Amino acid sequence: MDGLYVKLRRDTVEKEVIYVVLGVNEEGYREILDFFVGGQESAYGWREILQQLYKRGVKEVPLGVFDGLPGLEEAFKAVYPKADVQRCVVHKVRNTLSRVRKKDQFEMAEDLKLIYRSPNKEIALEMFQQFESK
Structure with missing residues (x-):
């Protein structure tokens, strides 16, 4: 919707x-x-x-x-x-990226893709932890 x-x-x-x-x-x-x-x-x-x-x-x-x-x-x-x-993931990502410096948006978008495109919850959580540690 x-x-x-x-x-x-x-x-x-x-x-x-x-x-x-x-x-x-x-x-x-x-x-x-x-x-x-x-x-x-x-x-x-x-x-x-x-x-x-x-x-x-x-x-x-x-x-x-x-x-x-x-x-x-x-x-x-x-x-x-x-x-x-x-x-909606697209809306979440857009909202998140709007709060990030322009020069960092591409890298952050790529990092977020690793989370929401993960094949299962365990891998998604692992990717999120790596994202958090940056």
């Missing part, structure tokens, strides 16, 4: 959000489950979209992955209370 801001021409050209909900099928392929255009991204908007998905038959969701928009996790859990939630 993510909101993508694009310039849209209506009466004037304004940036508006396109809400996008992707699902991953049993073969591992991504599918667009829903999208909605308009306004500013909000937890209320996401809740409306999730409720529509539920009404259309998406009754069980094992995992929701999204950014840190305030209220989004609560909106998701209101519709899918049994689902686990995870913060």
Whole structure:
């Protein structure tokens, strides 16, 4: 789940959000489950979209992955209370790199990849410990 801001021409050209909900099928392929255009991204908007998905038959969701928009996790859990939630790695990395000097960003991004692309938890923890010691 993510909101993508694009310039849209209506009466004037304004940036508006396109809400996008992707699902991953049993073969591992991504599918667009829903999208909605308009306004500013909000937890209320996401809740409306999730409720529509539920009404259309998406009754069980094992995992929701999204950014840190305030209220989004609560909106998701209101519709899918049994689902686990995870913060999107891309958003975490972007937020982290925005707090690092430009000259250090590439090296840090490479170090972070070693953590989040690890094949298992043990290796990820080992990579994290190496990262911490730098």
